[in-house]
Amino acid sequence: MKVAKVGLRALLLAGAMAATMPTVGSAEEFSFKVTAFKQAVAEHVGQNESIAAFYRARGFEPIWTGPSDEDRARRVALLEAFAMADVHGLPTRLYNEHTLRAQLAAATSGRDRGLLEVELSKLFISFANDLQTGVLDDPGAVISDIKREVPRRAPEELLSRLTTERPDAVFRSLVPPTAEYxxxxxxxxxxxxxxxxxxxxxxxxxxxxxxxxxxxxxxxxxxxxxxxxxxxxxxxxxxxxxxxxxxxxxxxxxxxxxxxxxxxxxxxxxxxAPEERLKSIMVAMERERWLNSPEGRGKRHVLVNLVDFHAQIIDDDKVTFETRSVIGQNQSTHRTPEFSDTMEHMVINPYWYVPRSIIVNEYLPLLRSNPGAAGHLEIIDGRGRVVSRGQSFAQYSGRSFPYSMRQRPGPRNALGTVKFMFPNKYNIYLHDTPSQSLFSREVRTFSHGCVRLNDPHDFAYALLSRQERDPVNFFQSILRSGQNTKVPLAEPIPVHLIYRTAFTQAKGNVNYRNDVYGRDEILWRALQNEGVSLMTHWDS
The missing domain is CATH 1.10.101.10 (PGBD-like superfamily/PGBD)
Known part of the structure; x- marks a missing residue:
């Protein structure tokens, strides 16, 4: 198989590269070549401050193109990694070992080697970024509802590791460490x-x-x-x-x-078509790389796969609780975004504060013609006081309406009996709902953007089990009081809202879900633009 040939091919190539390195002649010739090499490096790294800082700190000495055993080991590791680019679904045209061999063979002068030295460092950083944290630098520029900042490592840090650790170990460490990947x-x-x-x-x-x-x-x-x-x-x-x-x-x-x-x-x-499923898998691998941050996902975290319509609590990589979920409608204003944040508290017997967009688009038109409309909602001024309905609202527009609106706690509250808060600028949270019939649907895209849970009480008990001796009675006593109550979590929990049309299980076949928002299709085209392609035609 192709993978089995990688080590031998890289070793042969490393020998070929070593043979292309110029031999040392007189002291004057050596000095000239070293000077030309360092000058070329110094000139060529000027556009990248991180790489420039790395080479300045080491006196512009090489890490790739020198004749030492350490340089040779780095070249071998780089070539072996490039040979695996297609396995990871990376843009193989950028990481071509044959091109690299030709470049090394052609670099006979000090200046040529200096220019190639910098190019190899840039290529290494590009490969490290692609493999470790994703091919796409800014997924949000591709799809605005992806609210993720790719956790890139500093170029200087990546290059420095090559000088203090075994190069092959550095490359292995770039691979996302999750079982899912x-x-x-x-x-x-x-x-x-x-x-x-x-x-x-x-x-x-x-x-x-x-x-x-x-x-x-x-x-x-x-x-x-x-x-x-x-x-x-x-x-x-x-x-x-x-x-x-x-x-x-x-x-x-x-x-x-x-x-x-x-x-x-x-x-x-x-x-x-299996080719379509393959695209889903490769996009899922890219999405998994976006989550490869130094701090990880958290030993305990909440995971919501939007297109699977489920929310899970994960403890030490094992699912310890799972419930069905409802996500945002497939409309530009309602689609649930993808992001990560930290759950800090839950609110039992919550008020529902109506989003401004819903007030302006749905309720204000009713209030202008009938002040008593939407009587299940309170109208609140800036100081939190309830505004009398005995006035006209006809003079207000969407911009000038000075009030907010809320629904009191109760069995008909839009948020149900509890909401789970991870404060974020997108105003997204998990919550209960009185609309239980929606959880029996196959496709559950019905909310204005927040995530509704089928078993919110059990979800609350699972979260509270780490801090309350009797989480059920603790929760139920507050619920029975009918009082709006904020309950802080003793240990804040990371929450990850993800979108995976392909995902795996420890045993069994790959799971697939429909691309309900069409995001994977858009991401695949973006990956293609970066050089990613289906590798289905080479010889086995």
């Missing part, structure tokens, strides 16, 4: 192999299939399920119990209603 990478390789050997076969030509049926469409379904690793090979032409179990497994892995019937949504999932 490793499993996604493995899934990518396996799916590429499957695509190169025929994919999942012909699609199923049917609108719906049910257990007990037989015929050509059932045979096509059988073959597709076998190729997708959901069914053992067989010659059956009947939609039997084994096929029903396989369809149920597909439905489970695709977030569909699990009934064993291959209806329209199930057949869409089964008929999806």
């Amino acid at each position: 490793s499993r996604l990478m493995r899934a990518k390789l396996m799916l590429e192999h499957r695509i190169r050997h025929g994919g999942w076969g012909p699609v199923v030509q049917a609108s719906s299939l049910e257990p007990g049926e037989s015929g050509q469409a059932v045979v096509a379904l059988r073959n597709r399920l076998v190729a997708m690793n959901y069914l053992k090979p067989s010659l059956t032409t009947r939609y039997d119990e084994d096929m029903t179990a396989a369809v149920r497994a597909v439905q489970e892995d695709h977030g569909l209603n699990v009934d064993g019937v291959a209806g329209a949504s199930t057949l869409r999932a089964i008929n999806a």
Whole structure:
């Protein structure tokens, strides 16, 4: 296989590079070459202060193009890493070992080596950034609802590590350390192999299939399920119990209603092209790199995969609580953004303070014609006092309306009985809801942007279990009081709102979800613009 050849290829290449290094002649010739090398380095790093600072600190000595064993080891590590670029879904055209070999062979003068030295450092930093924290420098510039700052490491720090640590260890440390990233990478390789050997076969030509049926469409379904690793090979032409179990497994892995019937949504999932699934995996790998910050996700954290419509509490990389969720409607003003923050407290018996956009667009037009409209809401002035409805609001526009609006705590409150706060400028939080019927839907995009939870009380108990001896009674006693109560968390908890149309489990097949906001499609095009491509056609 390709990966098995990497070490030998890099060692041979390192030997070739060592042979291209100029031999030392007279003292004058050596001095001239050193001077020319350092002058070229000094001139070429001027545009990048971090790289310039690194080379100034070491007297403009090389780390790549010198003749020492240490320089050679760095070149070997760099070439081995470049040979793995396609495994990680990086832009391979930028990291081409053959181009690098030619550049090294051509660098015979001191000045040529100095110029190449700087180029290699720049290339290393580019590769390190791509692998460690993502190909896209600013995902928010691609999709405005992605509110993430990519956790880039300082170039000087990356280069310095090469001089104090084993180069191969430095490159290994760049790979995101999560089990999710490793499993996604493995899934990518396996799916590429499957695509190169025929994919999942012909699609199923049917609108719906049910257990007990037989015929050509059932045979096509059988073959597709076998190729997708959901069914053992067989010659059956009947939609039997084994096929029903396989369809149920597909439905489970695709977030569909699990009934064993291959209806329209199930057949869409089964008929999806493996190349499209591969794109989802590669985008998921990119998204995973964005979270590779030095502080990590937190030993305990809350994870909300928006398109999976679930919220989880993770303790030491294990899911200890999970509940269904509802996210924002697929409208420009309502889509739930992606970001990370820290949950600091919960509010039991919350007021619902109506967002300004909803006041202006929905309630103010009603109030202008009828001051008594939306009577379930209180109108509040700037000092928190309730404003009388015995006045006209007709003179106010969206800009001039001076009041806020809120709904008192109670069973019909839009936030339900509890909300979980991680203060952020997007005004997004997790909360209860009286609209429980929405949690039975497959696609749950109904909110104005916040995340609604199906089991908010159990979620609260799980959070409070670290600080209360009896979290259930503690919570319920406050709830029964009917009083609006803020409960600080003794240990603030990181919250990560993510968007993964492909994600893995410790065991089993990759899970896929619909791209409900169309973000993955946009991100894939952005990655293509950076040189990322599907690697499905090389020889195995």
